[in-house]
Amino acid sequence: MEKFNRLEGLVAPLDRVNVDTDAIIPKQFLKSIKRSGFGPNLFDEWRYMDVGQPGQDCSARPKNPNFVLNQERYRGASILLSRKNFGCGSSREHAPWALLDYGFRVILAESFADIFFSNCFKNGVLPIVLPANEIEALFQLVNVTPGFKLTVDLSAQTVVCPDGHTIPFAVDPFRKECLINGWDDIGLTLRHADKIGEYEERRRAEQPWLFA
Amino acid sequence: MANNLYEKLWQSHVVHEESDGTALIYIDRHLVHEVTSPQAFEGLKLAGRKPWRVSSIVATADHNTPTNHWDRGIEDPVSRLQVETLDANIRETGALAYFPFKDRRQGVIHVIGPENGATLPGMTVVCGDSHTSTHGAFGCMALGIGTSEVEHVMATQCLLQKKSKTLLVRVDGALGKGVSAKDIALAVIGRIGTAGGTGYAIEFGGSAIRALSMEGRMTLCNMAIEAGARMGFVAVDDVTINYLKGRPFAPTGAQWDAAVAYWRTLHSDEGARFDRVVELRGADIRPQVTWGTSPEMVVSINDTVPDPAKESDPVRREAIERALQYMGLNPNMPISSIKVDKIFIGSCTNSRIEDLRAAATVLKGRRIAANVKLALAVPGSGLVKEQAEREGLDRIFIDAGFEWRMPGCSMCLAMNADRLEPGERCASTSNRNFEGRQGAGSRTHLVSPAMAAAAAVAGHFADVRELL
Ligand code: SF4
Numbered sequence A: 001m002e003k004f005n006r007l008e009g010l011v012a013p014l015d016r017v018n019v020d021t022d023a024i025i026p027k028q029f030l031k032s033i034k035r036s037g038f039g040p041n042l043f044d045e046w047r048y049m050d051v052g053q054p055g056q057d058c059s060a061r062p063k064n065p066n067f068v069l070n071q072e073r074y075r076g077a078s079i080l081l082s083r084k085n086f087g088c089g090s091s092r093e094h095a096p097w098a099l100l101d102y103g104f105r106v107i108l109a110e111s112f113a114d115i116f117f118s119n120c121f122k123n124g125v126l127p128i129v130l131p132a133n134e135i136e137a138l139f140q141l142v143n144v145t146p147g148f149k150l151t152v153d154l155s156a157q158t159v160v161c162p163d164g165h166t167i168p169f170a171v172d173p174f175r176k177e178c179l180i181n182g183w184d185d186i187g188l189t190l191r192h193a194d195k196i197g198e199y200e201e202r203r204r205a206e207q208p209w210l211f212a
Numbered sequence B: 001m002a003n004n005l006y007e008k009l010w011q012s013h014v015v016h017e018e019s020d021g022t023a024l025i026y027i028d029r030h031l032v033h034e035v036t037s038p039q040a041f042e043g044l045k046l047a048g049r050k051p052w053r054v055s056s057i058v059a060t061a062d063h064n065t066p067t068n069h070w071d072r073g074i075e076d077p078v079s080r081l082q083v084e085t086l087d088a089n090i091r092e093t094g095a096l097a098y099f100p101f102k103d104r105r106q107g108v109i110h111v112i113g114p115e116n117g118a119t120l121p122g123m124t125v126v127c128g129d130s131h132t133s134t135h136g137a138f139g140c141m142a143l144g145i146g147t148s149e150v151e152h153v154m155a156t157q158c159l160l161q162k163k164s165k166t167l168l169v170r171v172d173g174a175l176g177k178g179v180s181a182k183d184i185a186l187a188v189i190g191r192i193g194t195a196g197g198t199g200y201a202i203e204f205g206g207s208a209i210r211a212l213s214m215e216g217r218m219t220l221c222n223m224a225i226e227a228g229a230r231m232g233f234v235a236v237d238d239v240t241i242n243y244l245k246g247r248p249f250a251p252t253g254a255q256w257d258a259a260v261a262y263w264r265t266l267h268s269d270e271g272a273r274f275d276r277v278v279e280l281r282g283a284d285i286r287p288q289v290t291w292g293t294s295p296e297m298v299v300s301i302n303d304t305v306p307d308p309a310k311e312s313d314p315v316r317r318e319a320i321e322r323a324l325q326y327m328g329l330n331p332n333m334p335i336s337s338i339k340v341d342k343i344f345i346g347s348c349t350n351s352r353i354e355d356l357r358a359a360a361t362v363l364k365g366r367r368i369a370a371n372v373k374l375a376l377a378v379p380g381s382g383l384v385k386e387q388a389e390r391e392g393l394d395r396i397f398i399d400a401g402f403e404w405r406m407p408g409c410s411m412c413l414a415m416n417a418d419r420l421e422p423g424e425r426c427a428s429t430s431n432r433n434f435e436g437r438q439g440a441g442s443r444t445h446l447v448s449p450a451m452a453a454a455a456a457v458a459g460h461f462a463d464v465r466e467l468l
Helices: A027-031 A094-102 A114-121 A130-142 A171-180 A185-190 A193-204 B005-011 B038-046 B077-093 B110-114 B130-138 B147-156 B180-194 B214-227 B238-242 B251-261 B316-329 B352-365 B382-390 B393-399 B451-456
Strands: A005-012 A077-082 A104-109 A126-129 A149-153 A158-160 A166-168 B013-017 B023-026 B029-032 B057-060 B097-099 B124-127 B142-143 B157-159 B164-173 B200-205 B231-233 B275-279 B286-292 B298-300 B343-344 B374-379 B425-428 B444-447
Touching: A005 A104, A005 A130, A005 B005, A005 B393, A027 A094, A077 A130, A077 B180, A094 A114, A104 A130, A114 A126, A114 A171, A114 B147, A185 B130, A185 B157, A193 B023, B005 B142, B005 B200, B005 B231, B029 B110, B029 B147, B038 B077, B038 B147, B057 B110, B110 B124, B110 B130, B110 B214, B110 B382, B124 B130, B124 B147, B124 B286, B130 B142, B130 B214, B130 B231, B130 B238, B142 B231, B147 B157, B164 B180, B180 B214, B180 B286, B180 B298, B200 B214, B214 B231, B214 B238, B214 B286, B214 B352, B238 B251, B343 B352, B343 B451, B352 B382, B352 B393, B352 B451, B425 B451
Parallel strands: A005 A077, A077 A104, A104 A126, B029 B057, B029 B124, B057 B097, B124 B142, B164 B200, B164 B275, B200 B231, B343 B374, B343 B425, B425 B444
Antiparallel strands: A005 A149, A149 A158, A158 A166, B013 B023, B023 B157, B286 B298, B286 B444
């Protein structure tokens, strides 16, 4: 997993509640057996005027000029700003894969759906929960400030505005450490292989029907 | 100390706990399907890791498989490759059971696990699929996980988890005629919202839940994820135990007796505490219909489409406006005046035998309306289909003008050929009405099987209670 520590990045606003994983990456792209290449189809139905197909060259497709990521001022954005319940819906990890492949490393929202939230951490994407008033203020700032950037510092657990206004955020210590070090959590878990084995043997003796 | 069911399930599965509360939870059952597993198998191979306990794995191909012309195989080459990749991975790795495309017992993963007795009370059950919450109906801790977690479970038989908060949803009193578990699920989501259960494990309790069959409880727990909860469950009782007896992977003989004795402890103790309690009265729940693009956008059949002008919160107002525009609806129109183009009866929410019976009861001796272009009945598994055919339900569907299809996820997410055209409106027994869910530009209204049948007959949403 790619490490994450500090990022100064352009912010793109996606002003909607309940952005679901079907919107982030529509189902036809889930047929892929790879982990990469989903970026061109991120938000496919909102981003293009036609219906996308897997394996297609997206550069020539008609774009929806009203969709925020198609606006020149947000080209190269690496921080996505949205509202409540971001990432709700299916467990598809293709959603964080697509966001990452497009170039987003941070998502700021008022709340996230649980599975999406944990999928992000497994892929080097940092989802940050901020209070509603801060989210609202950020939307206002982004709208009126071309080239609006934020600095996200995971070690310090802060989001810093250009004027120095600093918003602290909470993050689970274990996930933070994994992300900063780019650790693979399977390797970490396997340090406890003996304990897992012991647990398993005890259960096998107590509840053998689970191991039929 | 009085424990609630979640605490019991949690405590019995903790292998190791970090100082910050992150725990390694042992996984008893790993359900696998073709869409979220290929990258996990590949990751395992690339890292040179072996699966920890293949006998925990039960797999099937369901999302991409066609529901007709099985003799032609899977015609879409991209879908075919994904299904063949699962075939190859399972062949190489092994599994307790694999129900591949065309197998007699193939079907939607959340239907075949329980019907084969592969989901047992007290288990931890995971699947790379959010609707894994379905299995909580058996008093399980059942979690949907992402592909990295699928790989993690394969490699370590464990999942990293933090303890959830607990929410008790209590529904007391009898349900009215024509009101089903699906209506309870939608009414709960309407009450608490799609983020209302975020961070919580939901226990469904109360006399209305106790009165539900196992299939009804599965429908309810299936939708827990749409309320934002990663899991939902119901305590074990006689209904659970009677359902399991004699299923292929359920224990037998002395082990059955030992298992039952343990399962009987799987309920919240008298006086157990919950972080939050929500109460509904069964008698107040009317047949539900969603009108928008999120399952929380739901009203009863007797209501009207909401008016954004009456909403004071600007973010909510805009969400309503956007949903109405996408759905092609006007504020204040009666739900019963909304005409439908297609009907879908199926999905892991409502494709079991009782769902088909409920729809057939409404359809018997009736025909789908002239404006309904297509009505699909898609059983959840090969075994459900066989049972329905033994009961003659297939004839009722066909005589009413439905197409009687082979099992699979089908139009629930439209990864195969079953989908809506842009702008088409569907009465669907599935679980998600998101934009584009049933095909680009599709318009989905979530309803119960009986309500889907009523809409098929009327050509518009209709109160099924008047047809019974
Ligand atoms: S039926 Fe629908 S919700 Fe259920 S597993 Fe299949 S695609 Fe997912």
